[in-house]
Amino acid sequence: MTQQHPITPPPELVQEWSDVALDAPFMFEVKMRFATLAARWGADQELNACCEALEGWNPRIPPNLRAARRPKPQ
Numbered sequence: 001m002t003q004q005h006p007i008t009p010p011p012e013l014v015q016e017w018s019d020v021a022l023d024a025p026f027m028f029e030v031k032m033r034f035a036t037l038a039a040r041w042g043a044d045q046e047l048n049a050c051c052e053a054l055e056g057w058n059p060r061i062p063p064n065l066r067a068a069r070r071p072k073p074q
Contacts, residue, residue: 007045009038044070 009017021034047069051062 007042009041013041 017034017037020037021030024030024033047066051065054061054065
């Protein structure tokens with residue numbers, strides 16, 4: 001049995017991404033949408049892990065880090 005990488009999307013999320021990607025009219029766009037969703041999910045997992053690790057040191061750091069790395073669109 002192979003060990004799964006700790007940052008592996010659950011099957012339900014992969015299915016959701018497939019559904020979104022398949023709305024694209026061209027195969028390249030499908031691949032781009034799928035890759036973008038996967039990259040965002042992985043980056044969010046890493047940001048969440050960093051914020052959890054930093055919370056014990058200074059509870060003000062995680063909100064500031066999230067605001068800097070995931071700014072809200074204007």
